[in-house]
Amino acid sequence: EIISVFANNRHNYYPIKTPREKILDSSNWKFKNIHSENGNFDSKGKPGRIYKDKFPTSILKYHKDKAECNGTKRVHPTQKPVALIEYLIKTYTNENEMVLDFTMGSGTTGVACINLNRNFIGIELDEVYFTVAEKRIKEGQRQILFS
Template sequence: MADSILYNEDCIRSMKRLANGSIDLILTDPPYNLGNFMKGRDTNLKKMRDNFFVAAGWDNLSFEDWEKSMDSFFEESVRVLKNGGAMIVFMAIIKVESLIKIAERHGLYYKTTGIWHKLNPMPRNMNLHFVNSTEAWVYFTYKKKTGTFNNDGKVLHDFIETGVAANGERKFGKHPTQKPVQLMEFFVKVLTNEGETVLDPFMGSGSAGVAAKLNNRNFIGVEINEDYFQIATRRIQEVKE
């Protein structure tokens, strides 16, 4: 039976509690540091949902402060990852190069950058410019250039298409950057085996935890916001073994 351990606090504090080499996969969606950038864009901000991340205020760090926070995150990540463990980090495309440079300073091996294509994005800016329907994800391994990769002999592209999180995945509450369980399951199945441990230090509403529990993986999740933590807890507890 898979175990789930959830922490409602800053992720660095929680990660420091974890044993060296105890994590098989870090699957996470940290802040993209786009809040201040978006405020200066020609977008329909007033028409966006109430919990849009710009209004939420948690993505408004300066670049220098964001870089320091990610540096601390990667420092703890490499300590807790097993040799050959993997990391999938979602990130805005314009920040991918910066993210890779920080990660490589800590000895992570950069594998590839992939794209998540949202089949049904909100068309909120359709009369201003091309609708944003993609986000990047970056794949790293630690200490080894190849880790677990369960492709079952099939060609797996670095381009993944799903819908956004369905209403049924938001019944306990909404998160402004919620990822669908289907997307998180893809990485859980390919990069880990049953009984192994997945860590999400920026858990949000808990999609990675739901994906891990559905596929008999242990899960450790950390979320600093109490409201989102409660949403994640209820979602993960709802999953039947």
């Protein structure tokens, strides 16, 4: 899938860092005086740092067995998990900014925008899917109002 980010000037980018996997040292040198609270260390007289978090990669992995995309709740053949779309929206927008989805499908982006307090414009050519998306988005608004 291709996701495009449009902006007047430079676009916002708020990377959501994830924990690094355990670091395995395959070299011969050893860390001395590791300070686990802040991740700093000294080795061979040189200060260094162990980074506990990593920047996102270009591949995002979400389980395919999520009920919303593969079970009875699936309403569109290319439906994405709301969590995936929320991740992308948080990465590139601030609250109250506008998100455009010009191939809206089942309305997942609209639901994610409601959850994250973003404004949303959705376009869908297929009337059946537009109706489905409209219903999902209204249900998302209702859940926010009454929670």
